[in-house]
Amino acid sequence: MxxxxxxxxxxxxxxxxxxxxxxxxxxxxRGAHVTPVLTRAAQQFVTPLSVSALAGEKAYTDLFDLTDEAEMGHIQLSRVADLVVVAPATADLMAKMAGGHANDLATTLLMATDTPVLMAPAMNVRMWEHPATQRNLSTLLADGLRLVGPNSGDMACGEHGAGRMAEPMEILAAIESALSDGPLKGRRVLVTSGPTHEPIDPVRYIANRSSGAQGTAIASALAALGAEVVFVTGPADVAPPQGVEVVSVVSAQEMLAAVEGALPVDAAVFAAAVADWRVKGESSSKIKKDKGQLPVLEFVENPDILAHVSQLPKGRPKLVVGFAAETDDVLANATAKRIRKGCDWIVANDVSPETGIMGGSENAVQLITAEGSESWPRMSKSDVARQLAAQIAAALG
Known part of the structure; x- marks a missing residue:
């Protein structure tokens, strides 16, 4: 590829x-040609010599290098590539990109390029969460830049949280996806996956048995067809797919906020098993066991993310796909759900315990549309994902 x-x-x-x-x-x-450009700050961490030796090409560093400009001007350098990758995309570099600065070689190339750009952010968790960085991120995504990462974990500064740059193999997968010539190239698709956890107190929560396997498989299949995928996932058992933008959440309210932040998209697939209810007034302290006394939990309804997006007056995706996990009257309940929610398609499955589907490796689904329904044979969740991705590609044209 x-x-x-x-x-x-x-x-x-x-x-x-x-x-x-x-x-x-x-x-x-994998046979790619890599032309490296180092910012002045990057040279404090890796040397042009080491980068050039691995790339087998000259490493560029200076906007005003007369030799470089004579051999290949910076405008030409910005346009001969099939893809521009910014890694790590620091808070400072993202701010310059969002603001349209062009005061060094890197930012000038980014301003002059007509090539797609993929960025891999990396910074301290507080810097990543800062409103200014999030505003810059929104601007860059609206400008059409692709995103891979950042991941959560321990950082060199000693803190823990979101801000770690994606691993090389994740970035590689994102590059392959960005350069794919599949039928979904140029399309942006949102996929939700996994369960949500609704807290009762600091140590207890309400959840369900969703593993996130089907949603993960769908995101991978869509990316393989060339789509730019935003993957919003609850605390799933399976690892998120590579080559997609991953947004990790815990609760239904967090998932709604992440979904709204990902819009606009061409299509949205809501495979997450979102909890219908949450506890009203989560306790800030652990609820103690009192012999003979049972705690009374009052519930409130969680936001209906599928219905919310399906019924958006402006900015609704062209195609909205929901999921219906049922145990009784699967076809009737799922058909009614599609009409009630206002989505275009429903992927329905029977999750009765004897099917082994919930948390298993296989699925048997019915695809319900305004034209009717079609039953798919039991197959692996990866095969279900590939078949669904193909039909999404056909629907988007």
Whole structure:
């Protein structure tokens, strides 16, 4: 897929820059041509010599280098690539990109390019969560830039949270997806997956048995067809797919906020098993067991994410796909749900315990549309995902 593809790799100034050495090696293994550009700050973490040696090409660093400009001007350099990758995309670099700055080689290339751009953010968790960074992120996504990561975990600064740059293999998968010539190339698709956890107190919560396997498989299948996928996932048992933008949430309210933040999209697939209710007035302290006294929990209804997006007056996706996990009268209940929610399609399945579908590796679904329904034979969840992705591609044209 990457043979003879040209990648312009802009390396930003963060400790995660060292991961770019592995990324270059992996790209070269797959036959890609990598042209590296280092910001001044990036050279504090990796050297132009090491980057150039792995890439097998000159590493560019200076906007006003007369030799470089004579051999290949920065405007031409920005346009000969099939994809521009920014990794790590630091808070400073993202701010410059969002603001349209062009005061060094990296930002000038980004302003001058007519090539798709993929960025892999990396920064301290507080910097990532800062309103300014989130505003810049929204601007860049609205401008059409693709995103991979950031991941959550321990950071070099000693803190823990979102802000770790995606791993080289994740970035590689995102590059392959961005360069795919599949039928969904240029389409942005939202997929929700996994369960939600609704807290009772600091140690207890309400959940369900969803593993997230089907949603993960759908996101992978859509990405394989070239789609830019935003994957909003609850606390699932399975790892999120590579090559997609992952947004991790816990509760239904967090999932709704993440979904709204991902819009606009061309299609939305709501495979998550969102809890219908949450406890009203979550306790800030652990509820103690009192012999002979049972706690009384009052519930309130969670937001209906599928109905909310299906009935948007403006900015509704062209195609909205819901899921219906049923135990009785599957076809009748799912058909009624499609009409009630206002979505275009419902993927219905029987999750009775004897089917082994909930948490299992296989699925047997019925696809319900305004034209009727079709039953698919029992197959692996990956095969279900590929068949659904193909039909989404056909529907989007």
């Amino acid at each position: 990457l043979a003879d593809k040209r990648v312009l790799l802009i390396i930003g100034g963060g400790i995660a820059a060292y991961k770019c050495l592995e990324l270059i090696r992996r790209l070269k293994e």
